[in-house]
Amino acid sequence: MIxxxxxxxxxxxxxxxxxxxxxxxxxxxxIPDCRLxxxxxxxxxxxxxNAIFVSTWYSxxxxxxxxxxxxxxxxxxxxxxxxxxxxxxxxxxxxxxxxADGPNAGIAMSEFPKVRIGxxxxxxxxxxxxxxxxxxxxxxxxxxxxxxxTYEWMVRFPDKVLRAAPIAGTAQNTPHDFLFGKALxxxxxxxxxxxxGEYKSNAxxxxxxxxxxGIWAVMGFSTEFWKQxxxxxxxxxxxxxxxxxxxxxxxxxxxxxxxxxMAWKWQRGDVARHTGGDLAAALGRVTAKTYVLPINExxxxxxxxxxxxxxxxxxSELRVIDDxxxxxxxxxxxxxxxxxxxxxxxxxxxxxx
Amino acid sequence: MIxxxxxxxxxxxxxxxxxxxxxxxxxxxxIPDCRLxxxxxxxxxxxxxNAIFVSTWYSxxxxxxxxxxxxxxxxxxxxxxxxxxxxxxxxxxxxxxxxADGPNAGIAMSEFPKVRIGxxxxxxxxxxxxxxxxxxxxxxxxxxxxxxxTYEWMVRFPDKVLRAAPIAGTAQNTPHDFLFGKALxxxxxxxxxxxxGEYKSNAxxxxxxxxxxGIWAVMGFSTEFWKQxxxxxxxxxxxxxxxxxxxxxxxxxxxxxxxxxMAWKWQRGDVARHTGGDLAAALGRVTAKTYVLPINExxxxxxxxxxxxxxxxxxSELRVIDDxxxxxxxxxxxxxxxxxxxxxxxxxxxxxx
Numbered sequence: 001m002i003x004x005x006x007x008x009x010x011x012x013x014x015x016x017x018x019x020x021x022x023x024x025x026x027x028x029x030x031i032p033d034c035r036l037x038x039x040x041x042x043x044x045x046x047x048x049x050n051a052i053f054v055s056t057w058y059s060x061x062x063x064x065x066x067x068x069x070x071x072x073x074x075x076x077x078x079x080x081x082x083x084x085x086x087x088x089x090x091x092x093x094x095x096x097x098x099x100a101d102g103p104n105a106g107i108a109m110s111e112f113p114k115v116r117i118g119x120x121x122x123x124x125x126x127x128x129x130x131x132x133x134x135x136x137x138x139x140x141x142x143x144x145x146x147x148x149x150t151y152e153w154m155v156r157f158p159d160k161v162l163r164a165a166p167i168a169g170t171a172q173n174t175p176h177d178f179l180f181g182k183a184l185x186x187x188x189x190x191x192x193x194x195x196x197g198e199y200k201s202n203a204x205x206x207x208x209x210x211x212x213x214g215i216w217a218v219m220g221f222s223t224e225f226w227k228q229x230x231x232x233x234x235x236x237x238x239x240x241x242x243x244x245x246x247x248x249x250x251x252x253x254x255x256x257x258x259x260x261x262m263a264w265k266w267q268r269g270d271v272a273r274h275t276g277g278d279l280a281a282a283l284g285r286v287t288a289k290t291y292v293l294p295i296n297e298x299x300x301x302x303x304x305x306x307x308x309x310x311x312x313x314x315x316s317e318l319r320v321i322d323d324x325x326x327x328x329x330x331x332x333x334x335x336x337x338x339x340x341x342x343x344x345x346x347x348x349x350x351x352x353x
Numbered sequence: 354m355i356x357x358x359x360x361x362x363x364x365x366x367x368x369x370x371x372x373x374x375x376x377x378x379x380x381x382x383x384i385p386d387c388r389l390x391x392x393x394x395x396x397x398x399x400x401x402x403n404a405i406f407v408s409t410w411y412s413x414x415x416x417x418x419x420x421x422x423x424x425x426x427x428x429x430x431x432x433x434x435x436x437x438x439x440x441x442x443x444x445x446x447x448x449x450x451x452x453a454d455g456p457n458a459g460i461a462m463s464e465f466p467k468v469r470i471g472x473x474x475x476x477x478x479x480x481x482x483x484x485x486x487x488x489x490x491x492x493x494x495x496x497x498x499x500x501x502x503t504y505e506w507m508v509r510f511p512d513k514v515l516r517a518a519p520i521a522g523t524a525q526n527t528p529h530d531f532l533f534g535k536a537l538x539x540x541x542x543x544x545x546x547x548x549x550g551e552y553k554s555n556a557x558x559x560x561x562x563x564x565x566x567g568i569w570a571v572m573g574f575s576t577e578f579w580k581q582x583x584x585x586x587x588x589x590x591x592x593x594x595x596x597x598x599x600x601x602x603x604x605x606x607x608x609x610x611x612x613x614x615m616a617w618k619w620q621r622g623d624v625a626r627h628t629g630g631d632l633a634a635a636l637g638r639v640t641a642k643t644y645v646l647p648i649n650e651x652x653x654x655x656x657x658x659x660x661x662x663x664x665x666x667x668x669s670e671l672r673v674i675d676d677x678x679x680x681x682x683x684x685x686x687x688x689x690x691x692x693x694x695x696x697x698x699x700x701x702x703x704x705x706x
Contacts, residue, residue, distance in 0.1 A: 176571070179570045191543070214532065226529040
């Protein structure tokens with residue numbers, strides 16, 4: 001385990017670390033003491049039936065949901081719902097390579113086992129059931145890797161998910177996305193400071209993390225984001241200043257092994273694991289009322305990949321979000337972003353199921 | 354200078370190395386003895402007015418034009434036209450970092466000066482005029498960086514270019530493209546074997562060149578190329594086999610400094626240098642009859658960037674090429690690609706000017 005001040009309450013506000021005990025993993029091995037970082041908003045009613053579950057994306061945590069997506073003016077309204085956001089395994093807040101200590105000391109750093117999207121969802125379901133007594137979810141949602149987890153919930157626990165809204169992410173990861181994850185991974189592991197995962201500080205890998213940020217610059221935003229210099233709205237004076245002042249510090253603060261654990265998981269998200277590779281059969285299990293929400297300018301989870309899956313989900317609807325930022329529109333930087341998400345989620349939550 | 358067998362007649366067939374003498378460069382410095390690799394097809398007529406000029410793209414040479422674009426069944430018909438293909442400076446065949454020797458020994462490897470698209474076009478015009486006596490071109494064309502050179506011809510020498518067909522490339526490079534070039538560059542320079550440009554063999558930089566190929570895999574083809582497994586048509590059994598058997602050996606055979614010289618040039622292609630940054634004024638100088646040919650699935654020279662420029666060129670037409678391969682459709686792998694190019698170029702060549 002190594003110290004990294006980014007993964008702290010100072011940077012991520014209120015959350016609880018809740019142990020769900022030993023988690024046996026789909027790829028083999030286990031996490032002896034799986035701890036999940038959990039942020040909740042609102043109050044669980046006595047019937048335990050007003051819960052919404054939210055999962056996180058690559059490099060993201062509950063923080064962005066608290067700051068952008070959740071509030072009395074939003075569809076994710078804590079005055080009405082009990083909203084549970086769980087940071088994914090490998091996020092740096094939940095059990096992750098860099099923070100594995102105590103009973104998890106044997107899986108620290110380069111010893112961390114391969115974790116699948118399915119492992120996250122198994123852990124999340126156990127947490128909700130055993131810790132909160134929640135057996136039914138009014139809505140499951142999340143963006144990017146959070147969408148992958150949403151799909152896993154829809155297929156693995158169809159009886160528990162009344163409504164679902166995967167945002168900017170797919171049920172079955174695409175080969176292009178796999179290659180994008182490979183390029184991101186290699187940007188980090190090629191840094192001699194990474195040292196096979198046994199670096200002493202994330203600062204040892206600053207060059208690799210910076211290159212990793214540079215690849216995100218190419219794929220994370222749309223070509224028009226750069227052409228129209230949308231970063232000016234964020235009060236940067238040049239694209240170089242935007243990289244140096246936003247995207248690079250964002251990633252260089254993080255732990256390399258944690259990012260690698262998430263990248264590996266992201267590359268292999270696939271609900272068709274449950275049905276021998278048959279995606280239509282897997283999505284045929286879904287009973288949730290589902291809205292699929294792609295972002296129109298997304299470079300690596302393009303709209304057409306969402307459509308191909310949405311058409312396999314009975315009664316589902318496609319709701320395309322217009323955002324020039326592309327995939328990283330998920331940060332909610334554009335003033336028009338969250339309003340679109342809210343409108344779709346409100347309509348979905350108002351739908352009787 | 355270092356030996357690299359890839360840059361040879363064995364791999365690139367017939368071409369002549371022609372010196373155009375000293376080339377003073379836009380960014381300062383000079384190439385003492387600028388040698389251009391030149392491949393010609395057909396016969397120059399007595400009036401010297403049946404010439405077509407073709408320039409090359411990043412990592413490409415005259416070879417791909419000889420094999421795919423030029424022939425009696427193509428628009429670039431050597432039975433009718435005298436077709437001159439010049440390999441760009443830095444291509445590895447013309448004067449380049451790795452092959453600088455003799456009078457150019459002082460600019461070898463890490464000492465190689467910055468070369469601009471404008472330097473290429475100055476060199477090409479001098480070659481055509483002094484060596485062949487060509488003052489008028491029936492057509493100037495090229496793909497990607499060849500399109501950048503085509504635009505430079507159109508703006509710099511409008512009286513010499515009767516027709517122009519930039520394919521999958523822009524007159525003014527976009528910021529997104531600049532960042533893509535940055536990621537490619539960093540994949541190479543981050544390899545300790547690159548050694549500040551003073552490696553002893555391109556094999557010393559095989560890791561960096563392989564990562565560079567991996568980033569091309571993400572941006573060079575379309576997301577649908579990978580999803581539909583189009584590589585199967587090329588007789589590969591998996592995307593990994595396609596990378597290991599095609600894209601990686603393609604780039605690892607090349608010289609790192611040569612690729613870096615081309616990437617630097619590509620990042621800065623901009624005809625508005627001639628008009629104080631006013632792109633409309635620069636393109637307003639064009640008198641050539643122009644067809645702009647984007648590829649519909651191009652990830653980094655997207656159609657809309659072409660449209661924005663095409664609309665600034667008087668009398669020009671937009672002709673979109675349909676190719677699921679995306680940018681690297683330029684290789685002409687899809688059986689439907691070259692037919693579309695031929696149709697547009699034939700129509701353009703048949704247009705009276």
